[in-house]
Amino acid sequence: MLQKKICILGAAGAGKTSLTAQFVYSKFSEKYLSTMGVKIDRKKVVVGDTQVNLMIWDIHGEEKFKKITSSYLRGASGLVMVVDGTRPETITIAKEILQRVEQDVGDLPYVWLLNKADLVDEWSLSERHLNDLKEMNKPIYHTSAKTGEHVEDSFLALAEMLLLG
Amino acid sequence: MSLDKNHSDDSALQKLRDILFKQEASRISAIEEVHHDPALYTEEVAKVIAEAIALRSKEDKDLGKAMRPAIEDALNISISENPKPLSDALFPVMGPAIRKAIQHAIAGMLQSLNKSLEYAFSVKSLKWRLEAARTGKSFAEVLLLHTLKYRVEQIFWIHKESGLLLKHLSFDPSLDEDADVVSSMLTAVRDFIQDSFAGDGEQEVQSMRLGDLVIFVEQAPDSVLAMVCRGNPPLSLRENMEQTLENLQQEFHPVLNNFEGDATLFDSAQEQLSSLMLVDYVNEEKKKSPVKLLVGVGLSLLILLGYWGWGEIQDIQQQERWHAYVKALKSQDGIVVTDAKEENGQYYISGLRDGLSVDPVSMLSQFQFNKKNVHYDFQPYHALQADFVLKRIRQRLSTPETVSMHIKDGVLYVSGKTSSDWIKTFHAMRYWIDGVHAINDKGLHERSSLLDRVKKITQPPDSIMMTMQDSKLLISGSSTAEWLQHARNALQGIKEVTAYDDKSVEIIDSLSAILRRANEALNPPKTVRLYVTKTKRIVAKGYASSSWITQAKHGVKTIAYARGFDDKKLQTIEQFVLQHATKVLLPPSSVHLTFSKGTLIASGQADVAWMKMAKGKALGIKGVEQFDVSNVQLSVSSWQTLKTVIDKTQLVSLANSPTLQSEDKRILQTLASRYQKALKLNPSSVLAIDFSYGSGEKLVTQLRYKKISQVLAKYGLKEKHVRLSFHGHKQSTQGSHMTFTLLSDRERS
Ligand SMILES: Nc1nc2c(ncn2[C@@H]2O[C@H](COP(=O)(O)OP(=O)(O)OP(=O)(O)O)[C@@H](O)[C@H]2O)c(=O)[nH]1
Numbered sequence A: 001m002l003q004k005k006i007c008i009l010g011a012a013g014a015g016k017t018s019l020t021a022q023f024v025y026s027k028f029s030e031k032y033l034s035t036m037g038v039k040i041d042r043k044k045v046v047v048g049d050t051q052v053n054l055m056i057w058d059i060h061g062e063e064k065f066k067k068i069t070s071s072y073l074r075g076a077s078g079l080v081m082v083v084d085g086t087r088p089e090t091i092t093i094a095k096e097i098l099q100r101v102e103q104d105v106g107d108l109p110y111v112w113l114l115n116k117a118d119l120v121d122e123w124s125l126s127e128r129h130l131n132d133l134k135e136m137n138k139p140i141y142h143t144s145a146k147t148g149e150h151v152e153d154s155f156l157a158l159a160e161m162l163l164l165g
Numbered sequence B: 001m002s003l004d005k006n007h008s009d010d011s012a013l014q015k016l017r018d019i020l021f022k023q024e025a026s027r028i029s030a031i032e033e034v035h036h037d038p039a040l041y042t043e044e045v046a047k048v049i050a051e052a053i054a055l056r057s058k059e060d061k062d063l064g065k066a067m068r069p070a071i072e073d074a075l076n077i078s079i080s081e082n083p084k085p086l087s088d089a090l091f092p093v094m095g096p097a098i099r100k101a102i103q104h105a106i107a108g109m110l111q112s113l114n115k116s117l118e119y120a121f122s123v124k125s126l127k128w129r130l131e132a133a134r135t136g137k138s139f140a141e142v143l144l145l146h147t148l149k150y151r152v153e154q155i156f157w158i159h160k161e162s163g164l165l166l167k168h169l170s171f172d173p174s175l176d177e178d179a180d181v182v183s184s185m186l187t188a189v190r191d192f193i194q195d196s197f198a199g200d201g202e203q204e205v206q207s208m209r210l211g212d213l214v215i216f217v218e219q220a221p222d223s224v225l226a227m228v229c230r231g232n233p234p235l236s237l238r239e240n241m242e243q244t245l246e247n248l249q250q251e252f253h254p255v256l257n258n259f260e261g262d263a264t265l266f267d268s269a270q271e272q273l274s275s276l277m278l279v280d281y282v283n284e285e286k287k288k289s290p291v292k293l294l295v296g297v298g299l300s301l302l303i304l305l306g307y308w309g310w311g312e313i314q315d316i317q318q319q320e321r322w323h324a325y326v327k328a329l330k331s332q333d334g335i336v337v338t339d340a341k342e343e344n345g346q347y348y349i350s351g352l353r354d355g356l357s358v359d360p361v362s363m364l365s366q367f368q369f370n371k372k373n374v375h376y377d378f379q380p381y382h383a384l385q386a387d388f389v390l391k392r393i394r395q396r397l398s399t400p401e402t403v404s405m406h407i408k409d410g411v412l413y414v415s416g417k418t419s420s421d422w423i424k425t426f427h428a429m430r431y432w433i434d435g436v437h438a439i440n441d442k443g444l445h446e447r448s449s450l451l452d453r454v455k456k457i458t459q460p461p462d463s464i465m466m467t468m469q470d471s472k473l474l475i476s477g478s479s480t481a482e483w484l485q486h487a488r489n490a491l492q493g494i495k496e497v498t499a500y501d502d503k504s505v506e507i508i509d510s511l512s513a514i515l516r517r518a519n520e521a522l523n524p525p526k527t528v529r530l531y532v533t534k535t536k537r538i539v540a541k542g543y544a545s546s547s548w549i550t551q552a553k554h555g556v557k558t559i560a561y562a563r564g565f566d567d568k569k570l571q572t573i574e575q576f577v578l579q580h581a582t583k584v585l586l587p588p589s590s591v592h593l594t595f596s597k598g599t600l601i602a603s604g605q606a607d608v609a610w611m612k613m614a615k616g617k618a619l620g621i622k623g624v625e626q627f628d629v630s631n632v633q634l635s636v637s638s639w640q641t642l643k644t645v646i647d648k649t650q651l652v653s654l655a656n657s658p659t660l661q662s663e664d665k666r667i668l669q670t671l672a673s674r675y676q677k678a679l680k681l682n683p684s685s686v687l688a689i690d691f692s693y694g695s696g697e698k699l700v701t702q703l704r705y706k707k708i709s710q711v712l713a714k715y716g717l718k719e720k721h722v723r724l725s726f727h728g729h730k731q732s733t734q735g736s737h738m739t740f741t742l743l744s745d746r747e748r749s
């Protein structure tokens, strides 16, 4: 069986841990327990006829004094970039992270997750924000870690990208 | 005659031969010569020997058989003369062979674990059980501590860059399931430690300790070997590990370098890694238990008595009895006799014996043998008959009566109700149980303990931990105040719990805990202070950037047990700067101030004096980088003009007369209206009135002042608008003298 390491990145509180929990255990909690360092989970998925063991590194959200250390990113095959739809500033944070990752470990396949889709009334992403993301030419998913909407789809899409190149 | 004839025939024949085969003959003699000259013959054979051997060994194995003694001799001679060349040559093949041998040794050692488990029913075990009870460790743990020097529990071979698992070996197969996650976690922990504590790239993590487990970490350029050990492994283990990793690194270097996540490429590393799965036990000197000694003495007494009773015994009879004894022993389950012999009246018997089988000494008396004359050499072994297996398991695990066990088709069925401690011990030991293929413990249930009952009644949240110390309950962790109160009430109803200690429980919905979490979650700037009200609302006071404020509004929702957010006392930096600027500059009502992005903007109408003052002070206000006055119109009837006029006003009164002339009243009216105008331009305007009077005029002057203030009040001047001063002179002057001055608030102070 193949193993692949993927990292989940994004601003603090964007929902990285919740998305992972939803994907791996189909669970959701309203409680916010900020991740310290990194949390690792495993999920087996099937792409075509290949079984892949995804080792998911859920890395703490980026904050001013809590920069992501590049050693957690080493050896990753792909990234899940998470944005909180109710906080447009998390796009900027995600983009900054992405830039640094690319400097440190090079270009990796990734997908955008615009999370908290269930709170769409509180969404404050403007057309301009969305167009910005679209221009980067990567798959964009409107996900909700709460309802599970598109969570599996987005992770599977990344797994596909990893295998099919 | 015939001989002669023959002879002449022969010589004729010889001639013929010479004619026909002269050449051949010389060739044959050449061959003969070669045959008889060892040096030459060797030379010839050497030419074909390799091919010959190859050909023959293809056909059958006889050549090998034939050569073996010679080769063995050769080896013996070679080794006894100088072992070095041979050992050098053999070294590459010996490594794996040795490792294999070690593996077998381990299998043997696992068997010898019998020994340690035997303690489960020895006197010593009682001591250890007491120790277990005292230290709160499980019996299995204590047992391990005392009998195990060390044991390699798991080995992880990890791809260095990605932390992905290449190969995993473990003593306990149930651990395989999560090995990949553990592998990644180990890598993350290593990264974390390395990032946090290592000064430069040179220092690397070499070991970590987790309870009584040590994790050794050995690093190679592309991969990492982590070994989880219990106990105190010898230094040599570490060296083996280093060597193994070096070999693996060398062998798999190209595959490691291009690793794409396919771990099956490393299957062949299994053998090398399993050579590291070592275990070693403490050597206990065999002490006889006092009980056994007593039995022994008793028996020999019996035998002695028996001996006297029987008198002299015939040799033949003795032989027969010996055979009968050996036969009886052979028929016992758990005893295997491999050799039995008699030498000079002494009897020797050797074989294998399960510790649970009948004591062979106890059978001696039946056959009228003296213990002194019979010598045993039994190696311990495990009989695999089901009843032996069962008996052994029951004894080792000190299985309580409430647990029943039986074996069917190689499966051990365990059922019944017992303490959770016993079940834990059972689970810890299950991999040491031999003689069965599998264990089925579906029927095994926990008898609910006092702690279980307490938990059932109090329903603690996940964040609470409870332990019983005798009848005392220790509660720790964190919970809501409500739960703690509920638990305290509930505990009153459980008689068996004599006391409880919940001092270390953190109340997570207390105001201070909420405040602490709020400060952590919202991370307010220095200019903001957070409070929590009794109703658990979070109040923010001060000023902050608007992005922080919006973030805080969202962030507050994530703070557990906080009920809402009060930001009424919270200003944006813009609002704050503007408020402060207004206080400092006191703009007249005709001037409007706004603040945006560091620029303070004034617009409307203002007089020169205010402008001058404002320009001087604006840039001194914190947060103001620019002061924009391009939209201010300088007003014509400026405050300063009014001041000039007002300051020129004077009023002179006659001596001893408090009454005001009509002319005086008119002057005061103009003064008042001018002052009103000034007040509009500058709300801090004050009218200063100075009375100066001669001696004896004090009373009159005060009366005059009253009159004047009545008039001014009539035109709208209030007390706060006026400031008075009185100057008395020594020399007597005619009447009193008043001067007026228009002041602005700041000049007044
Ligand atoms: N309604 C809603 N809430 C969500 C969703 N995803 C996450 N949350 C909530 O957002 C908060 C933060 O979620 P986490 O998953 O812990 O965020 P994170 O990105 O892991 O945060 P850090 O570990 O601090 O970087 C939690 O209270 C979640 O319950 C979602 O899709 N919908």
Ligand SMILES: [Mg+2]
Pocket: A016, A017, A018, A033, A034, A035, A058, A059, A060, A061
């Ligand atoms: Mg998290």
